[in-house]
Amino acid sequence: MTDDTKTSTTKDGGFARVLRSPGALRLVGSLFVLETGSAMTTVGLPLLVMQRYGLGLEVGFTLAARFLPNILLGALAGQVVDRHDPRRVATLAALGSGLAAVLFPLTTAMWQIQLLALAIGIGYMFGFPATMALRPQVIPEGSELEGNGLIVTAERVPKLLGPAVAGPIAAVAGINWLFTAEAATALVAAALLTRLPRTAGAAGSPGADGTAREATGARQVPSSVGRRLAGWARAVAGGARDLVRMVRGDGRLSSLTITAFTYMVALGLGRTFLAAYSLHGFGHVPGMLGYLLAAMGLGGALGGMAAAAFRSWNQGWVYILGNVLEGVCWVALIATGDWYAALALLFLAGVFESIASVVYFAEVQKRLPAGLQGRYYATLVPLSDVFLVAGTVAGGVLVDRAGISTGAVLVCLAMALPVLVLVTRLVPERPAPAVEEAAPETERSAPVAESAAA
Known part of the structure; x- marks a missing residue:
C-alpha cells in the first residue's frame, strides 16, 4: 500500500x-x-x-x-x-x-x-x-x-x-x-x-481496550488520584515511545514528520515577514496584509483539489517540489514592487503549500496504522505549535535586525533546505514496509526498526 x-x-x-x-x-x-x-x-x-x-x-x-x-x-x-x-x-x-x-x-x-x-x-x-x-x-x-x-x-x-x-x-x-x-x-x-x-475496535470493545493498554505499556492502577496520574504519565511516555519506533522504521514517514516541524518554523518566520513586507512595501494600499493572506488562502483552497493530478508521480518528489517551489515564491516577493505580482506569488505559494500538505496527510494515512493516527497527530500538533511560536519570535528579531529581504531568504531556506537534505529518504528506491499496530511491550525483543515494521 x-x-x-x-x-x-x-x-x-x-x-x-x-x-x-x-x-x-x-x-x-x-x-x-x-x-x-x-x-x-x-x-x-x-x-x-x-x-x-x-x-x-x-x-x-x-x-x-x-x-x-x-x-x-x-x-x-x-x-x-x-x-x-x-x-x-x-x-x-x-x-x-x-x-x-x-x-x-x-x-x-x-x-x-x-x-x-x-x-x-x-x-x-x-x-x-x-x-x-x-x-x-x-x-x-x-x-x-x-x-x-x-x-x-x-x-x-x-x-x-x-x-x-x-x-x-x-x-x-x-x-x-x-x-x-x-x-x-x-x-x-x-x-x-x-x-x-x-x-471498529473502539472503547466499547474489550479487546481493543486491552490492545491499547498493551501497546502503551499501561497497567491497571488503584483508584488513588496520585496513582492514576502516574498511570497516565506512564501511558503517555509509552505511547510516545511506540510512536517514535514506528516513525523511525519508515524513512519517508520519519522525514515527513521532521519537515512538518521545520515548516512550522518557516510559517512563523513568514507571518512576521509578511506583516513587515506589506507595511513597508505597500503602505499606500490599505489592508494589503489581508489581501496577501486572502490570496494565499485562495491558492491553498485550489491546491488541495489539484493534488490528485499528481497521483501518478512519486509522492516524495511532489512533496519536495511543493516545499521548494513555495519557498521560491516567498523569496521572489522581494523582487517585485507591484501589488498584483505579490498577490499572484502568494496565490502560487498557497497552491504549492496545499499540494505538499495533501501528500503529507495521505502518506501518513497510508503508512501509519489506523489505531495510531489519533495519537500521532495529538503528539505532532503540540510540538508543531512550539515550533510555530519559535519561528514567530525569531522572525520578529531577525526581520527587525537583518531586514525584510533577509527575512524572505530565511523563509525560503526553512521551507526548502530540510526537504532537500532529506531527499534520499523522502524518495526511497523501494517502497517502505507496511507498518502495523505496535506490539505489546512484552513481545518486543526485536530491534527498533524491526518492531516498527513487524
Whole structure:
C-alpha cells in the first residue's frame, strides 16, 4: 500500500469514489462548517477584547490561551482518542467548543474570556486528532490523495469564507452574533459526525481496550488520584515511545514528520515577514496584509483539489517540489514592487503549500496504522505549535535586525533546505514496509526498526 505505483493504479480510485462515500462527505462537511465558525470567532474574539478592555497585552494572552492546552496536554488527547471512539470524541469536542463560544458575550471580566478561550483550545486539542483518526474508516483505500485533498480544501476555504462572512454579521448584527454563529456551526458539525459509523475496535470493545493498554505499556492502577496520574504519565511516555519506533522504521514517514516541524518554523518566520513586507512595501494600499493572506488562502483552497493530478508521480518528489517551489515564491516577493505580482506569488505559494500538505496527510494515512493516527497527530500538533511560536519570535528579531529581504531568504531556506537534505529518504528506491499496530511491550525483543515494521 505504500508503493507509489500501486497507489496510482488502484482500480476505481479518484474523486468519484470518495464522493460516493457518505462517511467521507460527512467528515469533510463537518470539518468545513466547524472551521468556518472557528474563523469567525478568530475575527470576533480580539475585537471583543479591544472593545471592552482596549488594545494591549490582554489580546495576545487571550489568543495564546487557545494554544496552551495543545502544547501542554496534547499527548493526553492522543491517549483518549486511542481508548475511545474518535467519532464520539470529535463530537463532544465540537459541542464543547460551541458552548464556550456562545458564552463569550456573557462574560464580565477578562479572566472569564481567557478561561473560555482555554476551553476552546481544549476542544481543538481533542477534536483535531479525533478527526484525523476518522479518515481511514471513511476514505476508500486507493483514494487517499483525493480524500485528503478534500479535507485540506475543507480546512483552507473557511479561512477565506469565515472572515468574509464575519464582516457583514458584525456590521449589521454586532460582534456578539459571531460567537452565536460558531455555536450554530458546532451543532451542525456534531450532527454530521454522529452519523458516521462507529469505529471498529473502539472503547466499547474489550479487546481493543486491552490492545491499547498493551501497546502503551499501561497497567491497571488503584483508584488513588496520585496513582492514576502516574498511570497516565506512564501511558503517555509509552505511547510516545511506540510512536517514535514506528516513525523511525519508515524513512519517508520519519522525514515527513521532521519537515512538518521545520515548516512550522518557516510559517512563523513568514507571518512576521509578511506583516513587515506589506507595511513597508505597500503602505499606500490599505489592508494589503489581508489581501496577501486572502490570496494565499485562495491558492491553498485550489491546491488541495489539484493534488490528485499528481497521483501518478512519486509522492516524495511532489512533496519536495511543493516545499521548494513555495519557498521560491516567498523569496521572489522581494523582487517585485507591484501589488498584483505579490498577490499572484502568494496565490502560487498557497497552491504549492496545499499540494505538499495533501501528500503529507495521505502518506501518513497510508503508512501509519489506523489505531495510531489519533495519537500521532495529538503528539505532532503540540510540538508543531512550539515550533510555530519559535519561528514567530525569531522572525520578529531577525526581520527587525537583518531586514525584510533577509527575512524572505530565511523563509525560503526553512521551507526548502530540510526537504532537500532529506531527499534520499523522502524518495526511497523501494517502497517502505507496511507498518502495523505496535506490539505489546512484552513481545518486543526485536530491534527498533524491526518492531516498527513487524
